[in-house]
Amino acid sequence: MDVSVVIVLILVCWTCSISEVEMVKAESDVSDGLTLESVRDSLIRQEDSIVFSLIERARFPLNAPTYDPSYFSMPGSYGSLVELVVKQTEAVQAKAGRYENPKEHPFFPDDLPLSQVPPHKYPRVLNPAAVFVNVNKKIWDVYFNKLLPLFVAPGDDGNYASTAARDLECLQVLSRRIHYGKLVAEVKFRDEWKYYEPAIRARDKKTLMDLLTAPAVERAVKKRVAKKARILGQEVKVGDDIDENKGKYKVDPAVVSKFYGDWVIPLTKDVEVQYLLHRLD
Amino acid sequence: MDVSVVIVLILVCWTCSISEVEMVKAESDVSDGLTLESVRDSLIRQEDSIVFSLIERARFPLNAPTYDPSYFSMPGSYGSLVELVVKQTEAVQAKAGRYENPKEHPFFPDDLPLSQVPPHKYPRVLNPAAVFVNVNKKIWDVYFNKLLPLFVAPGDDGNYASTAARDLECLQVLSRRIHYGKLVAEVKFRDEWKYYEPAIRARDKKTLMDLLTAPAVERAVKKRVAKKARILGQEVKVGDDIDENKGKYKVDPAVVSKFYGDWVIPLTKDVEVQYLLHRLD
Numbered sequence: 001m002d003v004s005v006v007i008v009l010i011l012v013c014w015t016c017s018i019s020e021v022e023m024v025k026a027e028s029d030v031s032d033g034l035t036l037e038s039v040r041d042s043l044i045r046q047e048d049s050i051v052f053s054l055i056e057r058a059r060f061p062l063n064a065p066t067y068d069p070s071y072f073s074m075p076g077s078y079g080s081l082v083e084l085v086v087k088q089t090e091a092v093q094a095k096a097g098r099y100e101n102p103k104e105h106p107f108f109p110d111d112l113p114l115s116q117v118p119p120h121k122y123p124r125v126l127n128p129a130a131v132f133v134n135v136n137k138k139i140w141d142v143y144f145n146k147l148l149p150l151f152v153a154p155g156d157d158g159n160y161a162s163t164a165a166r167d168l169e170c171l172q173v174l175s176r177r178i179h180y181g182k183l184v185a186e187v188k189f190r191d192e193w194k195y196y197e198p199a200i201r202a203r204d205k206k207t208l209m210d211l212l213t214a215p216a217v218e219r220a221v222k223k224r225v226a227k228k229a230r231i232l233g234q235e236v237k238v239g240d241d242i243d244e245n246k247g248k249y250k251v252d253p254a255v256v257s258k259f260y261g262d263w264v265i266p267l268t269k270d271v272e273v274q275y276l277l278h279r280l281d
Numbered sequence: 282m283d284v285s286v287v288i289v290l291i292l293v294c295w296t297c298s299i300s301e302v303e304m305v306k307a308e309s310d311v312s313d314g315l316t317l318e319s320v321r322d323s324l325i326r327q328e329d330s331i332v333f334s335l336i337e338r339a340r341f342p343l344n345a346p347t348y349d350p351s352y353f354s355m356p357g358s359y360g361s362l363v364e365l366v367v368k369q370t371e372a373v374q375a376k377a378g379r380y381e382n383p384k385e386h387p388f389f390p391d392d393l394p395l396s397q398v399p400p401h402k403y404p405r406v407l408n409p410a411a412v413f414v415n416v417n418k419k420i421w422d423v424y425f426n427k428l429l430p431l432f433v434a435p436g437d438d439g440n441y442a443s444t445a446a447r448d449l450e451c452l453q454v455l456s457r458r459i460h461y462g463k464l465v466a467e468v469k470f471r472d473e474w475k476y477y478e479p480a481i482r483a484r485d486k487k488t489l490m491d492l493l494t495a496p497a498v499e500r501a502v503k504k505r506v507a508k509k510a511r512i513l514g515q516e517v518k519v520g521d522d523i524d525e526n527k528g529k530y531k532v533d534p535a536v537v538s539k540f541y542g543d544w545v546i547p548l549t550k551d552v553e554v555q556y557l558l559h560r561l562d
Contacts, residue, residue, distance in 0.1 A: 045340070048517075048531075052333040059326070074376065074397045081377055081398065088373040095355065096366050096442035104443070116355045117362065120439030158401030161377035162385070169450075224519045231517050236329075238505045250329075 032123040036187050043180060044224070049173045050264075051228045054151055055250040057166040061155030066163045067144065082144075083108075085164035086171065102126060105179050107136045107171060129278035130182045135267055139175055142263045143167075150255045178264060181271030188212065188272075189279055200280055208273050218265050222257045229253035313404040317468050324461060325505070330454045331545075332509045335432055336531040338447040342436030347444045348425065363425075364389075366445035367452065383407060386460050388417045388452060410559035411463045416548055420456055423544045424448075431536045459545060462552030469493065469553075470560055481561050489554050499546055503538045510534035 065071040069080045079087075087108045090098075097117040098104050102125075106112055148167075189196045192211070199207040233250035346352040350361045368389045371379075378398040379385050383406075387393055429448075470477045473492070480488040514531035 049337060049340070052337060056330060056333060059330070072398045085373060085377050088376075089370055092366060092369040092373065093442045093446060095369075096362055096445060098440075098442035098446075101440060101443075117353045117441065120441075122439060158403060159379075159382060160398065160401075161374045161379035162382075164377060165374060165379075220519055224517065227519060228517045231515070232513050234512070236505065236509045236512050238501055238508060 032125045034123075034125050034183065034187055034190075036191065039180070039183050039187050043177065043184075046173065046177045046180065047221075047225050047228055048232065050170075050177060051225065051232050051251070051256060053166070053170040053173045054229075054256065055233050057148075057163075057170050058152055058251050060159055060163045060166065061153045061157055062149070063156055063158075063160050063163040065156070066160040066167070071160075081160050082164040082167050085161065086168050089165070089168055102130065103176060103179065103183075104172075105134050105136055105175050107140060107175070109134070126182055126186055127275070127279050127281065129281045130275055132278070133179070133182060133271055133274045135178060135271055135274075136171075136175055138267060138270075139171065139178060142267075143171055143174060146263065147255075147259050150259075151251050174264065178267045179271055181268040182275045184268065185212070185272035185275045185279070189276060196276060197280070200276055203277060205273055205277070208276050209269060212269055212272050218261070221265065222261045225260050226253040226257035229256040313406045315404075315406050315464065315468055315471075317472065320461070320464050320468050324458065324465075327454065327458045327461065328502075328506050328509055329513065331451075331458060332506065332513050332532070332537060334447070334451045334454045335510075335537065336514050338429075338444075338451050339433055339532050341440055341444045341447065342434045342438055343430070344437055344439075344441050344444040346437070347441040347448070352441075362441050363445040363448050366442065367449050370446070370449055383411065384457060384460065384464075385453075386415050386417055386456050388421060388456070390415070407463050407467055408556070408560050408562065410562045411556055413559070414460070414463060414552055414555045416459060416552055416555075417452075417456055419548060419551075420452065420459060423548075424452055424455060427544065428536075428540050431540075432532050455545065459548045460552055462549040463556045465549065466493070466553035466556045466560070470557060477557060478561070481557055484558060486554055486558070489557050490550060493550055493553050499542070502546065503542045506541050507534040507538035510537040 066082050067080050071081060074084065090106045090108055091113050093099070094106065094112045094114070095116045097115040097120065099106055099109075099112065100115050100120060101122055144167075188211070195211055196208070198204075199211065229251050230249055230253045233253070235248070347363050348361050352362060355365065371387045371389055372394050374380070375387065375393045375395070376397045378396040378401065380387055380393065381396050381401060382403055425448075469492070476492055477489070479485075480492065510532050511530055511534045514534070516529070
């Protein structure tokens with residue numbers, strides 16, 4: 001290319017005043033493959049994982065000693081059995097490199113052992129400040145205090161270790177789904193940075209929340225997770241006609257839908273706003 | 282009651298020659314609530330757990346480094362990443378009391394830490410010799426070498442820790458299902474001890490296997506798990522009519538059905554025979 005053409009092109013770009021944000025956007029689209037479609041597909045797929053994990057937790061009754069700090073004491077540990085199982089299992093997974101993936105967030109990040117495996121090159125999609133957004137304390141609280149009592153049967157069958165392992169699974173899939181808000185926010189920001197940028201600079205959380213909110217989409221999500229709870233939680237029999245409305249479900253579809261509406265969607269949006277506030281750091 | 286009546290009753294019992302086995306049976310029915318129906322219901326419920334666990338493993342591609350002993354080395358450990366994750370997670374769960382439940386079987390029983398929680402009184406259902414029946418080495422082998430390559434996509438996304446955690450889940454649900462053979466054998470033995478007892482005393486494995494085999498039931502199980510893979514592995518959409526034959530499934534129903542026929546059912550029967558051979562110890 002002729003040098004003069006290059007100079008003209010540079011001047012054209014300059015006069016177009018392509019913002020830094022837009023250049024980052026263009027670069028990212030090429031490099032990391034993040035699209036609204038891929039994010040949406042992942043969120044839809046994660047609904048299945050959440051429903052599966054709740055169904056599997058519901059195999060066990062409440063098993064209250066799992067959550068009772070006075071139930072046992074182990075040298076060097078404190079808290080309840082579920083805390084011990086979650087903390088120590090997270091430590092195993094941390095050594096195996098789980099939390100090197102920016103989509104994974106530990107519930108007990110303090111004193112987590114370092115990864116012992118060679119580093120993997122995960123695509124750099126998010127602003128590095130994303131690492132400071134972690135709402136797992138809130139997820140822990142709503143899972144144990146709001147959700148759990150609504151979908152497990154009362155009772156005690158002694159399987160506290162398995163119960164705690166199932167709780168960990170529920171917590172991890174909920175955490176992954178809710179922190180996916182960072183990717184949702186990133187992709188929305190890239191698509192409509194002109195609207196987001198002024199609100200971020202003004203630290204205007206209300207406008208950000210309004211920009212991020214799509215009531216029709218939220219209604220569709222709530223409807224879909226209820227349907228998933230019906231279909232994935234039915235008793236499948238050989239020879240029967242399929243009738244998703246018949247029979248009992250392993251987890252109450254209304255509970256799953258309400259939990260999504262009351263907690264999963266709002267917490268995801270909290271993550272989105274928190275992430276966006278740091279998007280221009 | 283008159284003493285003479287008691288003596289007559291004792292003599293009647295004596296002449297009836299109620300075997301020790303039958304008395305044990307009668308006692309057990311009262312004390313442990315084991316019934317053919319409860320065992321069957323549990324096996325059917327466990328099919329869902331198996332299908333869920335395979336679907337969740339299939340979220341990740343093969344991720345070969347998870348299984349490659351040369352991929353990493355950690356002080357004090359050897360083997361592959363999946364071995365490390367399974368072994369160390371089992372250790373956490375052992376401390377939390379998981380393996381106190383006779384229905385749970387560790388894959389790495391050597392050097393497993395002791396339970397740190399107060400003992401739970403699980404119903405005594407099985408002959409104590411049951412503890413020596415453990416086919417997890419075989420389950421490990423067929424899961425990784427026969428099943429895994431058939432239901433996960435090729436590829437590598439770096440999520441080896443999560444992949445190993447999903448493998449552990451698959452292994453644990455398969456192990457629970459297959460070792461449930463001990464309960465299947467116990468309940469069948471109690472119902473038809475007259476047929477089983479001579480074969481056990483003669484150590485006649487072939488007759489035991491014939492007694493335990495019900496081809497129609499096996500066909501129904503294979504059909505049902507394929508149906509479960511179709512229903513639980515479909516993509517659920519809001520507003521769509523349900524058509525389980527349409528679309529793609531997250532795990533190939535034919536693979537699940539064939540794996541049940543080729544491995545899950547035969548290994549369960551192996552456990553049943555091994556258990557029965559010790560039933561009169």
